[in-house]
Amino acid sequence: MLQAAHEIAQILSEDGVSYDADVLEHHGHSDWSTSNSPGRAVAVVYPRxxxxxxxxxxxxxxxxxxxxxxxxxxxxxxxxxxxHSGICIDLSFMDRILAFHPDDMDVVVQPGVNWVDLNTHIAPSGLFAPMDPSPTATIGGMVSTNCSGTNAFRYGTMKDWVLNLTVVLADGTVIKTRRRPRKTSAGYNLTSLFVGAEGTLGIVTEATLKLAPIPQATSVAVVPFPSIHAAATTATALIRSGIPLAALEIMDERQMAILNTHGSPAVRKRHWAEQPTLFLKFSGTPDAVAADIARISTLVSDLTxxxxxxxxxxxxxxxIDLWAARKESLFTMTSMRPDGYEMWSTDVAVPVxxxxxxxxxxRQECGQLGIFASVIGHVGDGNFHVAMMYDPRDAEQTERVGKAVKGMMDKALEMEGTVSGExxxxxxxxxxxxxxxxEETIGMMRAxxxxxxxxxxxxxGKVFDWQ
Ligand SMILES: Cc1cc2nc3c(=O)[nH]c(=O)nc-3n(C[C@H](O)[C@H](O)[C@H](O)COP(=O)(O)OP(=O)(O)OC[C@H]3O[C@@H](n4cnc5c(N)ncnc54)[C@H](O)[C@@H]3O)c2cc1C
Structure with missing residues (x-):
């Protein structure tokens, strides 16, 4: 592995390879993640x-x-x-917008481009890239996890926004999955093969993304409910109503209480009802937004x-402030985590x-654990997370939390859902x-x-094992 790092150092510029222990740690461990490995790369390399x-x-x-x-x-x-250690390939220096085609509503970017920066840059054109995971995320990572976020209810997931990819395969071969038109039925859909492959099939070095028009008007509403059941049932009815919401999110009463104590100054401008709450976003033309708001208000009043x-x-x-309460929730929760505690967050999706x-x-399962546990999520597309705070030094507690998470996965599968929504x-x-x-489907992936x-x-070591 060191031999590889030394050879790579000869082809990259001087700052192209790092063996610094802090750099290796930063690239090998995540405070956001429950799933970490003790392994570390021998070097981090920075291609351009x-x-x-x-x-x-x-x-x-x-x-x-x-x-x-x-x-x-x-x-x-x-x-x-x-x-398995190895070489970590950090693509953050590959952060250029290579071509912007506003008339075609697409953009060609390198993988290290951050989606917030991209949207800021192209905003004057009236277009945007709709996927909104962590504000820090880059296009390469977003493509490779098939990410989504709060906008998925209206806009679908990352797979719906990738027109083509340039990919470096394991042996160094460079391929482009297809050309730039909005549609094609030419050959296998290799673009989708790499979307969500988590870097196990190749390294994305360019992506052409479709863009959407920035809505002329938007609005946000929050609605507290007496119970999480009432909130979730109303969410299902809203989805079935066909009224075009831009986003539909849920936060339970624990999340809402945290906003009052630990929210950012913008979020703490108001006192939040500490009840399960739906966050609704509307978008479209001004007339359409006004009409959608009126219809949704009537529907929710009737239902409740x-x-x-x-x-x-x-x-x-x-x-902006109301929506920030939802977008900042993970940061807010992390800020109140006691020293040494970790967060275990699930991500399941079920038919709505x-x-x-x-x-x-x-909620019932987690309630029995006697720890902080809270529900949050993108209910508009049947996807939610349960975040649990636990002490990893307490083996029994850790095991119980692990079992609860596994139970939720099993329950989601029993309902024909998925163990990973995003x-x-x-x-x-x-x-x-x-x-x-x-096994058969995994066998096909393995092939x-x-x-x-x-x-x-x-x-x-990712997605599935060799055998
Ligand atoms: C506060 C917070 C909020 C979040 N909210 C959401 C959310 O709402 N929705 C959501 O979907 N996710 C969310 N996430 C998760 C995360 O933001 C997404 O998974 C995101 O897509 C990861 O992007 P990244 O650039 O950080 O990728 P990384 O974490 O660096 O990498 C992700 C995966 O992609 C691979 N990879 C990275 N770059 C490339 C490349 N160029 N070619 C091939 N493989 C590559 C990596 O090896 C790894 O397997 C959230 C995370 C945080 C911390």
Whole structure:
């Protein structure tokens, strides 16, 4: 592995390879993630072009050294950890917007581009890239986890926004999955093969992304409910109503209470009802937004016998502040974590008709643990997270939390759901993936992996194992 690092140092510029212990630690461990590995890369390397990445891959492949791509490190299932050590390939210097085609509504970017920066840069054109995971995330990581976020209810997930990819394969070969038109039926859909592959099939060095028009008007509303069941049932009815919401999110009463004590100054401008709450976002033309708000208010009043008071943002600033309460929730929770404690966060999705049932069930299971546990999530597409704070030094508590998480996965599968709505598999959910898809399907994935990476050097130990 060191031999590979030394050879890579000869092709990259001077600051292209780091052996610094802090750098290795930062690239090998995540405070956000429950799934970490004790392994660390021997070096972190910083390519600046597709050619650099290709040369790195040729060296690592020849020397049979694991290659682990790294974007911003915000993934939460140990996706970029290095259980087999190797070379960590940090793509953050590949952060250029290569071509912007506003008339075609697409943009060609390098993988290290951050999605918030991209949207700021192209905002004057009236276009944006809709996926919104961690504000730190990069396009390469977002493609490779098939991420989504609060906008997925309206816009789908990352897979729906990738037109083509340039990918460096394990042996250094560079491929482009397709060209730039919005549609094609030419050949296998290789683009989708790499979306969500977590760097196990190749390294994305360029992506062409579709863009959406920035809505002319938006609005945000929050609605507290007497129970989580009432909130989840109403969410299901809103989804079925067909009224075009831009986003539909849920936070339980524990999350809401934290906003009052630990929220950012913007969020603490108001006192939040400490009740399970739905966050609704509307977008479209001004007339359409006004009509949607009126229809949703009537529907919620009817469903709840007027017991769930709406609060609508009155100004654009209040709209930003209300939505910040939802977007900052993970940061807010982390800020109140006692020293030495860790957060275990699940990510399951079920068919929407089963949403209220699984949220209720999860709340009951977690309630028995006697620890901080709270429900939050993108209920609009049947996806939610339960975040639990536990003390990893307490073996019994850790085991009980692990069992509760496993129970939620099993329950989601029983309901024909998935063990990963948006955080991918990493090292944390390999066993659950097998249960979700079965040996034959994993066998097909393994066959694809072996065909493109016969030496098993691309991010080994993730998604599924060699055998
Ligand atoms: C506060 C917070 C909020 C979040 N909210 C959401 C959310 O709402 N929705 C959501 O989906 N996720 C969310 N996430 C998770 C995370 O932001 C996403 O998984 C994101 O897509 C990861 O991007 P990244 O650049 O940090 O990738 P990394 O974590 O660096 O990498 C992710 C995976 O992609 C691989 N990879 C990275 N770059 C490349 C490349 N160029 N080629 C091939 N493989 C590559 C890595 O090896 C790894 O397997 C959240 C995380 C945090 C911390």
């Amino acid at each position: 072009s597709t050619e650099d990445v290709s040369a790195i891959a040729r060296i690592c492949s020849r020397l049979r050294v694991p290659m682990v791509p790294f974007g911003a490190g915000s993934s939460v299932e140990g996706n970029f950890s290095q259980p 016998n007027n017991t769930a008071p709406f609060h609508f943002a009155r100004t654009p600033q209040e709209e 008709s089963r949403l209220a049932e699984i949220i209720d069930w999860s 955080h991918a598999i990493g090292i944390g959910k390999k066993g659950c993936l097998r249960e979700e898809l079965g 694809v992996k072996r065909a493109v990476d016969p030496r098993w050097v691309m991010n080994p």
